[in-house]
Amino acid sequence: xxxxxxxxxxxxxxxxxxxxxxxxxxxxxxxxxxxxxxxxxxxxxxxxxxxxxxxxxxxxxxxxxxxxxxxxxxxxxxxxxxxxxxxxxxxxxxxxxxxxxxxxxxxxxxxxxxxxxxxxxxxxxxxxxxxxxxxxxxxxxxxxxxxxxxxxxxxxxxxxxxxxxxxxxxxxxxxxxxxxxxxxxxxxxxxxxxxxxxxx
Numbered sequence: 001x002x003x004x005x006x007x008x009x010x011x012x013x014x015x016x017x018x019x020x021x022x023x024x025x026x027x028x029x030x031x032x033x034x035x036x037x038x039x040x041x042x043x044x045x046x047x048x049x050x051x052x053x054x055x056x057x058x059x060x061x062x063x064x065x066x067x068x069x070x071x072x073x074x075x076x077x078x079x080x081x082x083x084x085x086x087x088x089x090x091x092x093x094x095x096x097x098x099x100x101x102x103x104x105x106x107x108x109x110x111x112x113x114x115x116x117x118x119x120x121x122x123x124x125x126x127x128x129x130x131x132x133x134x135x136x137x138x139x140x141x142x143x144x145x146x147x148x149x150x151x152x153x154x155x156x157x158x159x160x161x162x163x164x165x166x167x168x169x170x171x172x173x174x175x176x177x178x179x180x181x182x183x184x185x186x187x188x189x190x191x192x193x194x195x196x197x198x199x200x
């Protein structure tokens with residue numbers, strides 16, 4: 001099968017920040033062990049390298065709020081706890097992208113204050129300015145922010161490819177079921193397949 005045009009491809013790394021994937025982060029108790037056990041970040045780094053090498057765009061999304069949380073709508077149990085825990089404060093070390101996936105020159109970092117990568121952000125504008133047609137997705141969690149981003153990407157007219165070994169959820173079963181759902185909207189691939197198809 002012919003691969004996507006590498007120069008019109010972007011990878012969106014969803015929520016690769018310490019608050020979500022590191023043991024001491026707000027969501028660390030849910031995801032850190034899964035990220036480490038499956039070496040998910042290393043596969044995500046491979047995908048980012050493949051996209052850069054092909055002339056595509058690497059994008060990271062992260063959650064961060066202004067001091068005092070004026071941009072927080074606490075309409076979920078988790079969101080309501082952020083101020084009490086001082087979680088996801090812009091400028092704090094835990095809001096940064098983890099070192100293994102540290103953004104490089106030419107990468108784009110999108111800050112979100114809601115669950116979705118597109119909602120209320122400039123992501124679609126950035127992608128269209130680059131002529132992007134195909135979006136790869138890595139990140140955490142497969143059943144929340146990654147799936148939300150895929151749904152939004154489809155609604156915005158992009159072709160989607162979810163990198164199965166570069167995403168994870170709280171359990172393997174949740175991860176697998178989420179991939180099955182997203183596979184009905186686009187492709188589910190591995191990091192190795194991404195490298196092969198972008199360089200073929």
